[in-house]
Amino acid sequence: QLIKEKLLDLLGKEEEDGSHDENVSTCDPVPNHSESLSHTVTVPLQAPLGTLEEIAC
Structure with missing residues (x-):
């Protein structure tokens, strides 16, 4: 569980750092969208975070 929490914290930080710029771009360009899918x-x-972002787009 500690490992999962640490991973979630790291992923959360990455999401917060890139989401502001990527949220706008991931909805339009296919390459960025595919990157988020592969991630x-x-x-x-x-x-779950990825699916929520896709639904929001």
């Missing part, structure tokens, strides 16, 4: 695939813990 959620490689990191299952982030899948």
Whole structure:
């Protein structure tokens, strides 16, 4: 559980840092969108966050 929390903290920081710039761009360009999809695939813990962002777009 500690490892999961640490991973979530790191992922959360990455999301917060990049989300402000990427949230606008990920909705339009395909490359950025595919990057977010592949990122959620490689990191299952982030899948719920990724799906929420996709729905928001």
